[in-house]
Amino acid sequence: MAIKQLRPTTPGQRGMTTQDMSEITTKKPLRSLVVIKKRVSGRNNQGRITTRHRGGGAKKFYRIVNFRLAPGTTATVEQIEYDPNRSARIARIKDTDNNYHYIIASSNMKVGQKIVSDEEAPIENGNRLPLKNIPVGSVIHAIELQVGKGAQMVRSAGASAQLAAKEGEYAQIKLPSGEVRLVHIECMASLGVVGNVQHQNIKVGKAGRTRKKGIRPTVRGVVMNAADHPHGGGDGGRHRMARAPVTPWGQKTLGYKTRRRKSSNKFIVRSRHAAKRR
Numbered sequence: 001m002a003i004k005q006l007r008p009t010t011p012g013q014r015g016m017t018t019q020d021m022s023e024i025t026t027k028k029p030l031r032s033l034v035v036i037k038k039r040v041s042g043r044n045n046q047g048r049i050t051t052r053h054r055g056g057g058a059k060k061f062y063r064i065v066n067f068r069l070a071p072g073t074t075a076t077v078e079q080i081e082y083d084p085n086r087s088a089r090i091a092r093i094k095d096t097d098n099n100y101h102y103i104i105a106s107s108n109m110k111v112g113q114k115i116v117s118d119e120e121a122p123i124e125n126g127n128r129l130p131l132k133n134i135p136v137g138s139v140i141h142a143i144e145l146q147v148g149k150g151a152q153m154v155r156s157a158g159a160s161a162q163l164a165a166k167e168g169e170y171a172q173i174k175l176p177s178g179e180v181r182l183v184h185i186e187c188m189a190s191l192g193v194v195g196n197v198q199h200q201n202i203k204v205g206k207a208g209r210t211r212k213k214g215i216r217p218t219v220r221g222v223v224m225n226a227a228d229h230p231h232g233g234g235d236g237g238r239h240r241m242a243r244a245p246v247t248p249w250g251q252k253t254l255g256y257k258t259r260r261r262k263s264s265n266k267f268i269v270r271s272r273h274a275a276k277r278r
Helices: 197-201 207-212 262-267
Strands: 003-005 017-019 034-036 061-063 073-081 090-095 100-104 114-117 128-130 139-141 151-153 161-167 170-174 180-184 188-191 268-270
Touching: 017 197, 073 100, 114 128, 151 188, 180 262, 262 268
Parallel strands: none
Antiparallel strands: 003 017, 034 061, 073 090, 073 114, 090 100, 128 188, 139 161, 139 188, 161 170, 170 180, 180 268
Protein backbone atom coordinates (compact mmCIF):
# COMPACT_ATOMS: atom_id res chain seq x y z
CA MET A 1 0.00 0.00 0.00
CA ALA A 2 1.27 3.43 -0.91
CA ILE A 3 0.63 6.80 0.69
CA LYS A 4 -1.20 9.40 -1.38
CA GLN A 5 0.10 12.96 -1.28
CA LEU A 6 -2.63 15.59 -1.58
CA ARG A 7 -2.33 18.72 -3.68
CA PRO A 8 -1.80 21.74 -1.40
CA THR A 9 -4.94 23.60 -2.48
CA THR A 10 -5.57 24.67 1.13
CA PRO A 11 -3.22 25.26 4.09
CA GLY A 12 -4.58 22.16 5.82
CA GLN A 13 -3.74 19.93 2.87
CA ARG A 14 -0.13 21.10 2.67
CA GLY A 15 1.88 18.15 3.92
CA MET A 16 -1.26 16.05 4.51
CA THR A 17 -1.18 12.46 3.30
CA THR A 18 -3.92 9.85 3.11
CA GLN A 19 -4.08 6.12 2.63
CA ASP A 20 -4.33 4.56 -0.79
CA MET A 21 -7.61 2.69 -1.12
CA SER A 22 -6.62 0.82 -4.31
CA GLU A 23 -6.45 -2.54 -2.48
CA ILE A 24 -10.05 -2.20 -1.30
CA THR A 25 -12.38 -4.06 -3.65
CA THR A 26 -15.80 -2.88 -2.41
CA LYS A 27 -17.26 0.07 -0.53
CA LYS A 28 -20.36 -1.73 0.77
CA PRO A 29 -20.06 -3.96 3.86
CA LEU A 30 -22.12 -7.13 4.14
CA ARG A 31 -25.34 -6.16 5.90
CA SER A 32 -25.62 -9.36 7.93
CA LEU A 33 -22.18 -8.72 9.50
CA VAL A 34 -22.83 -5.10 10.45
CA VAL A 35 -24.37 -3.79 13.67
CA ILE A 36 -25.10 -0.30 14.97
CA LYS A 37 -22.31 1.09 17.12
CA LYS A 38 -23.63 3.19 19.98
CA ARG A 39 -21.57 6.24 20.86
CA VAL A 40 -20.56 6.42 24.48
CA SER A 41 -18.17 9.41 24.17
CA GLY A 42 -15.95 8.08 26.96
CA ARG A 43 -18.78 7.72 29.48
CA ASN A 44 -19.66 4.73 31.65
CA ASN A 45 -23.11 3.33 32.51
CA GLN A 46 -23.61 6.16 35.03
CA GLY A 47 -22.93 8.84 32.45
CA ARG A 48 -19.65 9.88 34.02
CA ILE A 49 -16.64 10.57 31.84
CA THR A 50 -14.04 7.82 32.35
CA THR A 51 -12.00 8.59 29.21
CA ARG A 52 -11.48 12.27 28.54
CA HIS A 53 -11.33 14.03 25.17
CA ARG A 54 -13.84 11.81 23.37
CA GLY A 55 -16.99 12.86 21.53
CA GLY A 56 -18.41 13.77 18.15
CA GLY A 57 -16.90 12.21 15.06
CA ALA A 58 -18.28 10.58 11.94
CA LYS A 59 -20.98 7.95 12.27
CA LYS A 60 -19.85 4.38 11.69
CA PHE A 61 -21.17 0.84 11.86
CA TYR A 62 -19.34 -1.97 13.60
CA ARG A 63 -18.19 -4.91 11.47
CA ILE A 64 -18.45 -8.27 13.26
CA VAL A 65 -14.96 -9.73 12.86
CA ASN A 66 -14.41 -13.43 13.47
CA PHE A 67 -11.23 -13.53 15.57
CA ARG A 68 -11.67 -17.27 16.11
CA LEU A 69 -11.97 -18.96 12.75
CA ALA A 70 -12.99 -22.48 13.75
CA PRO A 71 -10.49 -25.29 12.96
CA GLY A 72 -11.53 -27.24 9.88
CA THR A 73 -12.70 -24.14 8.02
CA THR A 74 -11.78 -23.63 4.37
CA ALA A 75 -12.88 -20.36 2.82
CA THR A 76 -12.34 -18.12 -0.19
CA VAL A 77 -11.55 -14.42 0.01
CA GLU A 78 -14.35 -12.54 -1.76
CA GLN A 79 -13.64 -8.88 -0.86
CA ILE A 80 -11.03 -6.73 0.85
CA GLU A 81 -12.84 -3.99 2.79
CA TYR A 82 -12.20 -0.84 4.79
CA ASP A 83 -13.07 -0.97 8.48
CA PRO A 84 -13.54 2.40 10.25
CA ASN A 85 -13.13 0.72 13.67
CA ARG A 86 -9.54 -0.48 13.20
CA SER A 87 -6.37 0.45 11.35
CA ALA A 88 -6.13 -2.90 9.53
CA ARG A 89 -8.12 -3.96 6.49
CA ILE A 90 -10.66 -6.76 6.80
CA ALA A 91 -11.36 -9.57 4.35
CA ARG A 92 -14.81 -10.93 3.61
CA ILE A 93 -14.52 -14.69 3.23
CA LYS A 94 -17.05 -17.37 2.26
CA ASP A 95 -16.62 -20.88 3.67
CA THR A 96 -17.68 -24.20 2.18
CA ASP A 97 -21.06 -23.98 3.98
CA ASN A 98 -21.76 -20.65 2.22
CA ASN A 99 -21.37 -18.70 5.47
CA TYR A 100 -19.69 -15.30 5.40
CA HIS A 101 -17.07 -14.10 7.88
CA TYR A 102 -14.90 -11.06 8.36
CA ILE A 103 -11.26 -11.67 9.28
CA ILE A 104 -8.19 -9.46 9.67
CA ALA A 105 -6.66 -9.17 6.20
CA SER A 106 -2.98 -10.05 6.00
CA SER A 107 -0.55 -8.24 3.73
CA ASN A 108 -0.75 -9.28 0.05
CA MET A 109 -4.07 -11.08 0.60
CA LYS A 110 -5.96 -11.22 -2.73
CA VAL A 111 -9.52 -11.84 -3.87
CA GLY A 112 -9.95 -15.51 -4.77
CA GLN A 113 -7.28 -16.69 -2.32
CA LYS A 114 -8.01 -19.85 -0.32
CA ILE A 115 -7.86 -19.51 3.49
CA VAL A 116 -7.52 -22.63 5.65
CA SER A 117 -7.91 -22.81 9.42
CA ASP A 118 -6.83 -26.23 10.62
CA GLU A 119 -4.15 -28.10 12.56
CA GLU A 120 -2.56 -29.36 9.33
CA ALA A 121 -3.11 -26.22 7.22
CA PRO A 122 -0.40 -25.39 4.65
CA ILE A 123 2.28 -22.92 5.75
CA GLU A 124 0.99 -20.09 3.56
CA ASN A 125 0.14 -16.43 4.05
CA GLY A 126 -3.25 -15.94 5.75
CA ASN A 127 -3.72 -19.53 6.91
CA ARG A 128 -4.47 -20.20 10.58
CA LEU A 129 -3.07 -23.07 12.64
CA PRO A 130 -1.79 -23.91 16.14
CA LEU A 131 1.60 -22.63 17.25
CA LYS A 132 2.83 -26.22 17.66
CA ASN A 133 2.58 -26.74 13.87
CA ILE A 134 4.11 -23.39 12.83
CA PRO A 135 7.84 -23.48 12.02
CA VAL A 136 10.15 -21.59 14.38
CA GLY A 137 11.09 -18.20 12.95
CA SER A 138 7.76 -17.69 11.16
CA VAL A 139 6.08 -14.27 11.11
CA ILE A 140 2.58 -14.44 12.61
CA HIS A 141 -0.33 -12.24 13.71
CA ALA A 142 -3.80 -12.51 15.31
CA ILE A 143 -2.48 -14.64 18.17
CA GLU A 144 -4.61 -16.25 20.87
CA LEU A 145 -3.71 -15.90 24.54
CA GLN A 146 -6.15 -18.56 25.71
CA VAL A 147 -6.96 -21.66 23.71
CA GLY A 148 -10.21 -21.18 21.77
CA LYS A 149 -10.82 -17.60 22.90
CA GLY A 150 -9.81 -15.98 19.61
CA ALA A 151 -7.11 -13.55 18.54
CA GLN A 152 -6.15 -10.96 21.16
CA MET A 153 -2.62 -9.91 20.17
CA VAL A 154 -1.02 -8.41 17.06
CA ARG A 155 -4.11 -7.24 15.19
CA SER A 156 -3.32 -3.64 14.13
CA ALA A 157 -2.10 -2.47 10.72
CA GLY A 158 1.41 -3.54 9.79
CA ALA A 159 1.92 -5.48 13.02
CA SER A 160 3.65 -8.85 13.18
CA ALA A 161 5.22 -11.14 15.76
CA GLN A 162 7.86 -13.81 15.44
CA LEU A 163 7.73 -17.35 16.74
CA ALA A 164 11.11 -17.48 18.48
CA ALA A 165 11.16 -20.92 20.11
CA LYS A 166 9.09 -23.86 21.31
CA GLU A 167 9.77 -25.66 24.56
CA GLY A 168 7.40 -28.11 26.21
CA GLU A 169 3.84 -26.83 26.31
CA TYR A 170 4.73 -23.22 25.58
CA ALA A 171 6.11 -21.22 22.68
CA GLN A 172 8.16 -18.04 22.95
CA ILE A 173 6.82 -15.20 20.83
CA LYS A 174 8.59 -11.92 20.22
CA LEU A 175 5.88 -9.23 20.09
CA PRO A 176 6.03 -5.91 18.19
CA SER A 177 6.82 -4.08 21.46
CA GLY A 178 9.98 -6.17 21.93
CA GLU A 179 8.44 -8.23 24.71
CA VAL A 180 9.10 -11.98 24.60
CA ARG A 181 6.10 -13.85 25.95
CA LEU A 182 5.12 -17.47 26.57
CA VAL A 183 1.96 -18.67 24.82
CA HIS A 184 0.52 -22.19 24.93
CA ILE A 185 1.37 -24.17 21.80
CA GLU A 186 -2.30 -25.11 21.28
CA CYS A 187 -3.19 -21.44 20.71
CA MET A 188 -3.96 -20.47 17.13
CA ALA A 189 -2.22 -17.81 15.06
CA SER A 190 -2.37 -16.59 11.46
CA LEU A 191 0.65 -16.55 9.18
CA GLY A 192 2.01 -13.33 7.72
CA VAL A 193 1.93 -9.63 8.49
CA VAL A 194 -1.26 -7.60 9.08
CA GLY A 195 -2.13 -5.56 5.99
CA ASN A 196 -2.20 -1.78 5.48
CA VAL A 197 1.49 -1.62 6.39
CA GLN A 198 1.94 2.10 5.60
CA HIS A 199 -0.74 3.21 8.05
CA GLN A 200 1.79 4.58 10.54
CA ASN A 201 3.22 6.96 7.91
CA ILE A 202 -0.02 8.89 7.35
CA LYS A 203 0.16 12.59 8.26
CA VAL A 204 -3.14 13.87 9.67
CA GLY A 205 -2.46 17.42 8.47
CA LYS A 206 -5.27 19.29 10.24
CA ALA A 207 -7.26 19.29 13.45
CA GLY A 208 -10.62 18.65 11.78
CA ARG A 209 -9.48 15.27 10.58
CA THR A 210 -8.80 14.22 14.18
CA ARG A 211 -12.23 15.51 15.24
CA LYS A 212 -13.86 13.25 12.65
CA LYS A 213 -12.30 10.31 14.49
CA GLY A 214 -14.17 11.35 17.65
CA ILE A 215 -11.08 12.75 19.39
CA ARG A 216 -11.51 16.16 21.04
CA PRO A 217 -8.73 18.63 21.89
CA THR A 218 -6.41 18.11 24.84
CA VAL A 219 -5.27 21.02 27.04
CA ARG A 220 -2.08 21.04 29.13
CA GLY A 221 -2.46 21.11 32.88
CA VAL A 222 -0.12 24.11 33.34
CA VAL A 223 -2.52 26.39 31.48
CA MET A 224 -5.52 25.41 33.63
CA ASN A 225 -6.74 26.97 36.83
CA ALA A 226 -5.53 25.57 40.13
CA ALA A 227 -9.01 24.21 40.78
CA ASP A 228 -8.90 22.11 37.62
CA HIS A 229 -5.43 20.57 37.70
CA PRO A 230 -2.53 20.18 40.16
CA HIS A 231 -0.27 21.90 37.60
CA GLY A 232 -2.64 24.85 37.22
CA GLY A 233 -2.62 28.31 38.70
CA GLY A 234 0.18 30.81 38.95
CA ASP A 235 0.60 34.54 38.36
CA GLY A 236 1.31 34.30 34.65
CA GLY A 237 5.03 33.80 35.14
CA ARG A 238 7.16 30.80 34.34
CA HIS A 239 5.36 27.44 34.38
CA ARG A 240 7.75 25.77 36.75
CA MET A 241 6.49 22.86 38.81
CA ALA A 242 7.75 22.22 42.31
CA ARG A 243 6.47 18.64 42.19
CA ALA A 244 6.69 15.66 39.84
CA PRO A 245 4.20 15.64 36.92
CA VAL A 246 0.84 14.16 37.87
CA THR A 247 -2.57 13.49 36.34
CA PRO A 248 -5.59 15.68 37.18
CA TRP A 249 -6.26 13.27 40.05
CA GLY A 250 -2.76 13.31 41.51
CA GLN A 251 -1.42 10.06 40.04
CA LYS A 252 2.25 10.30 39.03
CA THR A 253 2.87 10.20 35.29
CA LEU A 254 6.64 9.81 34.79
CA GLY A 255 8.45 6.67 35.92
CA TYR A 256 5.60 5.57 38.17
CA LYS A 257 4.60 1.93 37.59
CA THR A 258 0.86 1.44 37.29
CA ARG A 259 0.75 -2.22 36.23
CA ARG A 260 -1.87 -4.11 38.22
CA ARG A 261 -2.09 -7.51 36.54
CA LYS A 262 0.87 -9.24 38.15
CA SER A 263 -0.57 -12.70 37.43
CA SER A 264 0.81 -12.73 33.87
CA ASN A 265 4.38 -11.88 34.92
CA LYS A 266 5.30 -15.55 34.83
CA PHE A 267 4.56 -15.64 31.08
CA ILE A 268 6.82 -12.67 30.27
CA VAL A 269 10.31 -13.94 29.43
CA ARG A 270 11.72 -10.54 28.47
CA SER A 271 10.08 -7.22 29.27
CA ARG A 272 9.46 -4.66 26.56
CA HIS A 273 11.45 -2.24 28.71
CA ALA A 274 14.58 -4.43 28.74
CA ALA A 275 16.06 -2.83 25.61
CA LYS A 276 15.57 0.67 27.06
CA ARG A 277 17.67 -0.13 30.13
CA ARG A 278 20.80 -0.85 28.10
